[in-house]
Amino acid sequence: MAHDFDTLLRLHPRGDDSFQNEPLVEGHLYGGYTLGLAVRAAARTVAPGLLPTSVHAVFPSGGELGSPLTLGVRAVRDGRSSAVRLVTVTQGRGTPLLLTASFHVGGEGPDWQEALPPLPADPDEIAPDEVRLMGLDPFEYRPAGRFRVDAGADVFSPLHPYWVRPHRPLPADDPGLHAAVIAFVSDYMVFSAAQVPGAPPSPETRGVTMDHTLWFHRPVDAGEWLLYSADPVRVLGDRGLVRGTVRTRDGEVVASFAQEALTFRPRG
Numbered sequence: 001m002a003h004d005f006d007t008l009l010r011l012h013p014r015g016d017d018s019f020q021n022e023p024l025v026e027g028h029l030y031g032g033y034t035l036g037l038a039v040r041a042a043a044r045t046v047a048p049g050l051l052p053t054s055v056h057a058v059f060p061s062g063g064e065l066g067s068p069l070t071l072g073v074r075a076v077r078d079g080r081s082s083a084v085r086l087v088t089v090t091q092g093r094g095t096p097l098l099l100t101a102s103f104h105v106g107g108e109g110p111d112w113q114e115a116l117p118p119l120p121a122d123p124d125e126i127a128p129d130e131v132r133l134m135g136l137d138p139f140e141y142r143p144a145g146r147f148r149v150d151a152g153a154d155v156f157s158p159l160h161p162y163w164v165r166p167h168r169p170l171p172a173d174d175p176g177l178h179a180a181v182i183a184f185v186s187d188y189m190v191f192s193a194a195q196v197p198g199a200p201p202s203p204e205t206r207g208v209t210m211d212h213t214l215w216f217h218r219p220v221d222a223g224e225w226l227l228y229s230a231d232p233v234r235v236l237g238d239r240g241l242v243r244g245t246v247r248t249r250d251g252e253v254v255a256s257f258a259q260e261a262l263t264f265r266p267r268g
Contacts, residue, residue: 011037019073031059032185035097116247129142160189191208
């Protein structure tokens with residue numbers, strides 16, 4: 001069953017810049033889900049016209065889906081053209097996520113981006129695939145990499161890049177939701193890129209996000225096809241640093257991200 005992001009990332013105000021999600025099915029918490037909720041919560045507390053420019057998240061503890069998450073937002077700065085928020089996500093005695101989010105009013109200036117590899121095949125030319133996250137079907141998914149590895153019904157190990165589009169259009173008047181959707185997707189299987197280039201992928205490999213940083217370069221309709229690409233920067237032992245981009249169908253870089261992931265193989 002397809003799910004829409006406005007429902008998936010729904011937040012209920014609890015007063016004093018505090019929110020709570022709607023608990024989903026039972027299972028393990030996907031980091032991108034917590035990240036998306038935190039971005040949306042932070043955006044709810046800033047003045048109109050202030051748009052998200054960057055978020056930095058760490059994941060101190062794990063979490064479960066059957067219990068609600070509480071998102072507390074603290075105003076670190078409120079200026080005329082910028083704002084900073086600190087979001088603490090708690091569940092019981094655990095803290096699944098800490099996030100800082102920066103917001104800014106855009107100004108005039110140059111428009112430049114580095115030269116990147118050509119876009120892969122258009123999403124309309126790629127056979128659709130299915131993604132299962134937390135038991136849900138959150139978005140349309142078109143893997144554009146050369147190969148991927150199946151590791152069971154609920155575990156995908158696709159190599160970047162891939163195209164993603166929500167199943168349903170997003171409301172145009174909610175830029176915080178668009179940013180939250182990009183945050184949600186940007187964490188998907190990034191750890192699969194945290195490997196030595198050319199090394200054969202392993203179906204048994206699992207990954208845990210240690211920290212994740214995302215920069216929003218300009219507002220974009222996250223309800224349309226976007227290409228998420230990630231490449232390794234440094235791999236040492238069980239830790240890997242990955243950086244990536246989010247591009248539109250015409251090649252414009254609308255967001256960038258970096259992540260440190262911990263990779264491992266489950267014991268026997």
